[in-house]
Amino acid sequence: MKIKVLVFEAEEGGFWARVPSLPGCFTQGETMEELENNIREAVELYLDDDAAVGTEPGGEKGRILELAV
Template sequence: MQVKIIVHEAEEGGFWAEVPAIPGCVSQGETLDELDDNIREAILGCLSIEPLEPVSEGFERTLELAV
């Protein structure tokens, strides 16, 4: 499943992200790696689905940054 995530720099530091296709689905993190983990968890929670098996190395991700 591919979902567009819009990432913003937070005024107080760190980052926050929103998922336009899922109203109210947002998360934050101090680093982009932390944000990546948090927004994935938020998406799963918003969709109320079980997480998939861990993805092998080399998995390609698309991340759009709003600057």
């Protein structure tokens, strides 16, 4: 899965990032390497949490409907 991440330089040093397609998914890091590791972990946790509660990424609740045609 590929996902777009917005990366910003923090005023106090280091970096922070957010994932526009996953509301509330953001993190920070002192270096770009740390930021990349942290944002991967944040995305994985976000998606795992959505899967656990039955929502789509981005917070939309839904259900699966199976039809025979």
